[in-house]
């Protein structure tokens with residue numbers, strides 16, 4: 001399907017209050033540029049090197065989202081331009097983001113990634129440690145970082161009830177603490193589960209293959 005149509009048909013399934021992040025990892029810059037020309041502004045990447053290369057080539061009107069696990073020694077490369085980091089999964093990473101925000105004289109916006117999947121391998125904070133980081137922030141730590149909200153990834157499973165339970169678990173925590181910590185963003189949902197995620201309260205979806213097709217692993 002042409003990119004214009006896949007963007008349009010996808011947007012038709014997303015309520016207007018939900019933001020769409022077009023996940024462009026492993027797709028070439030020209031496809032991003034084309035989709036950007038149809039009005040899509042937010043793009044997500046999970047590898048710092050790939051993100052930097054594309055940032056360098058593409059219009060500065062694009063807002064770049066770091067959506068995958070971020071290594072501490074790579075924060076410095078994206079701090080000058082990244083729009084939102086979705087994947088803060090440790091206190092140490094948050095501390096480094098604070099330092100880089102100061103160095104670049106640029107506040108940085110982040111989400112705390114919470115582990116909601118039952119699988120072993122996924123990154124993410126427990127709810128307790130997320131609450132701890134939010135409390136540090138409220139007490140005045142990390143003044144140059146804005147914790148805008150939370151991100152979660154559900155298990156890779158066909159069991160819809162399990163996926164719903166995982167999304168609902170994070171949504172409940174989000175709702176409970178939204179006011180106290182000024183949270184605005186709940187980033188949940190990918191190509192295969194974003195409709196469920198929206199049902200469960202997500203207001204930001206990260207969609208790759210449904211928009212761009214199968215990823216090109218040779219990019």
Ligand SMILES: *Cc1c(COP(=O)(O)O)cnc(C)c1O
Pocket residue numbers: 023025046067068153189190191192206207208209210
């Ligand atoms: C790749 C990726 C997505 C998008 O996945 P699709 O299934 O292609 O929609 C969303 N979020 C994260 C963190 C990803 O790494």
